[in-house]
Amino acid sequence: MAKIKCIISYDGSGFAGYQIQPGLRTVQGQIENVLARIHKGKAVRVYASGRTDSGVHAIGQTIHFETDNPMAPERWKQALNAMLPDDIHVMETNQVPDTFHARFDVVEKEYHYIVYRGQEADVFKRNYAYHFPYPLDIAQMQQACQYLQGTHDFTTFSSAKSTAKGSRERTLFAVSCSEEGDELTFVFRGSGYLYNMVRIMVGTLLDIGQGKMKADAIPELFARKDRSLAGKTAPPQGLYLWHVTYGAQ
Amino acid sequence: MAKIKCIISYDGSGFAGYQIQPGLRTVQGQIENVLARIHKGKAVRVYASGRTDSGVHAIGQTIHFETDNPMAPERWKQALNAMLPDDIHVMETNQVPDTFHARFDVVEKEYHYIVYRGQEADVFKRNYAYHFPYPLDIAQMQQACQYLQGTHDFTTFSSAKSTAKGSRERTLFAVSCSEEGDELTFVFRGSGYLYNMVRIMVGTLLDIGQGKMKADAIPELFARKDRSLAGKTAPPQGLYLWHVTYGAQ
Incomplete structure (x- = not known):
């Protein structure tokens, strides 16, 4: 058996999220479908760094699976891309030690969120950015980014639907907000x-x-641990899982 | 009756082209659908500068229609955008003289075609550019653009399916090819x-x-008037109807 790690990108617009769900088109479903075909019908489970919701995109989602197929690790990229739909693309494949786990070994995850500020709606951005044509005080937002950094209990900033057990403490190493043109x-x-x-x-x-x-x-807001004090949940189409970092393997 | 001219943009990915066809989702079909609702079920015909094929995009397609609705010309923009699906957006509406015709009065049409040259497929560009990761001699292509300019019989460069009657002579005022990053x-x-x-x-x-x-x-190639001597038809997703120019109204 070999353990294969893949870095994948996908356009979230056409998926009911990452995680497999019966009867829905999901990223995991498409990948497991292709892996079953490569393994002559045998189910192969895929593990990701985490889920992404419907409409959320990925540039550097990371997954792993185990295989008894003797294919060279670097050939998996080509094999998977040849069979996957064109809204999922495998950027890189390589073999990892048996002890590697795409979810449990995450050291850092980087997300980007893109806001389109143009006055006029842009049909080419509707699935790829949040259209927000209102005045904004960028300096105040940049200051707020500083306050979000560090280790905090993020209960106020998590969905009431969150199923996370145990600690709600997380660490943000860096939060920033930058302007370029109307984005x-x-x-x-x-x-x-x-x-x-x-x-x-x-x-x-x-x-x-x-x-x-x-x-x-x-x-x-952190101290109060009350979701109702934070802002609305921004829509999914502006969100990109950009990069997942693992420790030395 | 008032004649209303609209400049519209659309993402061609989700349409079976501009022109109305029974049972298919088309740009014209969506607009006429909305106009019928605004006119209490009465059919209102829409005339465009020309058709675009399935998958072809528009930044500045231009259409006109006639209406007995007393709405102020500038309010049409808001009314149409509120009812149109989000892959069509009306940029501008205004009233034009009865003699105006979106197709027959065209003075110039500008198209852009975008080629993505990166080695790696990009899921976010698959519907918006032609992925062509092969070496290209840009200087030769720029020289070729010069040869295409001017007034010629374009039979060699038109589909055998073309239904154009009469002259196949057209004038290209300007043709250019420019590189920016991997595009x-x-x-x-x-x-x-x-x-x-x-x-x-x-x-x-x-x-x-x-x-x-x-x-x-x-x-x-021009002299031979033979379609088989020209290159393949590049795929639709790289093509944008950018701007339509009319004479002074």
Whole structure:
């Protein structure tokens, strides 16, 4: 048996999310489908760094699977791309030690969230950015990014539907907000995330940009552990799972 | 009755082309559908500068229709956008003289064709550019663009399926090819085009870029009036109807 790690990108627009669900088109479903064909009908389970919701994109999602197929590790890329639909693309494949796990060995995950600020709707961006044509105080938002960094209990910034057991403490190593032309990009680098955490942080940052809340209110938000105090969950199409970092293997 | 001119953009990915066809999702079909609802079920015909094929995009397609609805001309933009699906967007509406015709009054049409040259497939570009990861001689292609400019019989560069009656002479005012990062953009500005003409010119330019043909072979291609001598029809997803120019109204 060999363990194969793959870095994959996908356009989330056509999927009911990453995770396999009966009767729905999912990223995991498409990949397991192809792997079953390669393994003569035998089911091969795929493990990812984590799920992404319906409409959320990935540039560097990472998965692993085990195989008894003797194919050279670097040939898996070509084999999978030849059979996968064109909204999933395998960027890189390589063999990893048996002890590797795409979810449990994550050291850092980076998400980007793109906001399109143009006044006019852009049909080419509707699935790939959040259209938000309102005035924003960028300096306030950048200050708020500083307050989000560090180790905190993120209950206030997670969905009430979150099923995370145990600690709700997570560490954000870096949070930033940068403007280029009519696009605003938020970058989050963190040890891990609660359910909807990035989208709720973005919704809150946009509230702060609109002056509905002050950047320095964030410490109080953390302390209150109350989802209703944070901003709305920003829509999925602006969100990209950008990169997953693992320790030395 | 008022005649309303609209400049519209659409993402061609989800349409079986511009022109209405029974049972298929088309741009014209969606717009006439909305206009019928605004006119209490009465059919309102829409006239465009020309058709675009399935998968072809528009930034500045132009249409007109006649209406007995007393709505202010500038309010049509908002009314249509509120009811149209989000892959069609009306950029601008205004009233035009009764004599205006979106197709017959065209003075110039500008098309762009985008080629993505990265080695790796990009899931986010698959519907919006032609992925062509092969070496190209840009200088040869730019020279070929010069040969395409001017007034010629474009039979060699039109689909055998073309239904154009009368003269196959057209004038290209400007043809260019420019490189930016891993994208190549062809721009065509012309008086009019035969069926598939832009995509066949692009296919031929790419053949020239690959050295399968020389730039200075183009005069001979025009003279022979034989479609089989030109390159393949480049795929639709790289093509954008960019702008339509009308004379002073």
